[in-house]
Amino acid sequence: MAFYCGGLPPGAQPDGWKVKSLNLWPKAGRTNVHLEVTQLYDKFWRNLPAHYEDFLEIAAYVYSGDQAMHRVSDNDLNTMCSMWRRTFHYHIPVRAPEFWNSAEVKQTLQRTLEFLAEDYFDFTFYGAANAPEVQTFLGIETAAGKFSRPERLALFSGGLDSLAGVVAEAIGKKRKLLLLNHRSNDKFSPLYETLFQQLTDRVNPVPLSQVRVLINKSATLGIDFAQRARSFLFAAMAMTVAVSYTHLRAH
Numbered sequence: 738m739a740f741y742c743g744g745l746p747p748g749a750q751p752d753g754w755k756v757k758s759l760n761l762w763p764k765a766g767r768t769n770v771h772l773e774v775t776q777l778y779d780k781f782w783r784n785l786p787a788h789y790e791d792f793l794e795i796a797a798y799v800y801s802g803d804q805a806m807h808r809v810s811d812n813d814l815n816t817m818c819s820m821w822r823r824t825f826h827y828h829i830p831v832r833a834p835e836f837w838n839s840a841e842v843k844q845t846l847q848r849t850l851e852f853l854a855e856d857y858f859d860f861t862f863y864g865a866a867n868a869p870e871v872q873t874f875l876g877i878e879t880a881a882g883k884f885s886r887p888e889r890l891a892l893f894s895g896g897l898d899s900l901a902g903v904v905a906e907a908i909g910k911k912r913k914l915l916l917l918n919h920r921s922n923d924k925f926s927p928l929y930e931t932l933f934q935q936l937t938d939r940v941n942p943v944p945l946s947q948v949r950v951l952i953n954k955s956a957t958l959g960i961d962f963a964q965r966a967r968s969f970l971f972a973a974m975a976m977t978v979a980v981s982y983t984h985l986r987a988h
Contacts, residue, residue, distance in 0.1 A: 738823070740802045743794075743830040745863065754826075757805055757958075759798050762869055769955040770801045772874045774948065774978075787832035789977050790871040795829060795837075795846075795860075796973030797952050802827065803854060803966035805958040824857040830865035837862040854965040887915035887946055890979050892971055894919065895929055907940040915982070916947040917975055919967075923951075950974050 739756045741747045744765025747756045761770045772793070806823055831837050837846075843860055850858045891906060893899045893916035906912045918929060937945045952970065 738802075738806045739826045739828065740798065740805075741828045742798045743865065743868075745828050745830060748828070755806075757802075759801055759805075759954075759958075761794055761797060761874075764867060764869060769958060770797055771951070771953050772797050773951040774874055774974075785871055785977065785981055788836045789980050790868075791829075791831040791833055791837060792973050793871070793874075793977045795827075795831070796970045798827060798829060799825075799850065799858075800952060800964070800966050800970040801954040801958055803856075804954070804964060822856050824859075826859040826861070828861045828863070830863045830868065832865050832868050834862050834864040850966065850969060853969050856965075886913070887944070887982070888913045890915050890917055890975055890982070892917050892975055893947070894971075895925070895932060900932070903936060907936065907945055911940075913944050914946075915978075916945065917950065917971075917978055918947055919950045919952065919971060919974060921951075921953045948978055 739747070739750050739754055740759050741756065742759045743762050744760055747758070750756055759770050760766055760768050761772055762768070802825055806825070808821065808823055836842060837860070843862075846860065847858045850856070889906065889912055891899070891903055891914045893903060895918070903914060903916065907914050916933070920926065920929070933945075933947055
């Protein structure tokens with residue numbers, strides 16, 4: 738399946754290929770992928786290099802496309818999933834086309850995703866015209882009063898494994914953590930907030946803070962729910978926030 742992103746017009750495809758559009762940019766037309774990052778603080782924020790801005794958007798498109806295509810049919814399940822791997826071709830406008838079209842970067846991107854998702858990936862990157870500022874998607878707030886500088890960034894899904902990691906680092910080693918939490922909707926937000934407050938109470942007086950990332954898509958793109966590319970999205974978010982906060986180490 739071919740995905741044309743950011744308002745790019747679909748081109749000719751091989752026989753049998755389907756085409757879908759994915760769009761994050763409001764100025765490029767109707768959006769069907771949504772990205773919002775909140776609770777970033779201006780005290781630590783710095784402007785991102787262009788290729789990191791692109792990276793976050795590429796990950797959002799891959800995450801959305803991963804769920805927009807069936808993996809197997811009922812007939813294939815009867816043949817031990819011989820056609821398990823899907824084939825994706827993403828066409829994406831970027832701010833740093835020279836970087837993303839370099840053979841080394843593109844090959845690394847493809848190999849990483851093929852390992853994580855067990856699918857085949859190809860990318861064509863185009864120079865973006867009128868790309869929005871990444872701040873369009875960011876809620877950068879003023880840090881009021883005393884605000885402690887976090888030492889490390891920790892991925893926090895709310896599951897048992899990430900919870901154990903936070904407990905080990907924040908309670909066991911007394912480290913000041915910035916938790917990065919991805920949500921596809923607000924359904925479980927009360928549960929996340931309750932868990933975060935309970936953690937905050939337990940680690941006191943060691944400061945604990947969080948960044949919330951909301952990435953979701955239109956309901957029409959929700960076809961496959963395995964979300965095997967979610968780990969790639971998590972990694973991209975962690976790298977982007979760690980770079981923007983300059984002093985952080987992802988953990």
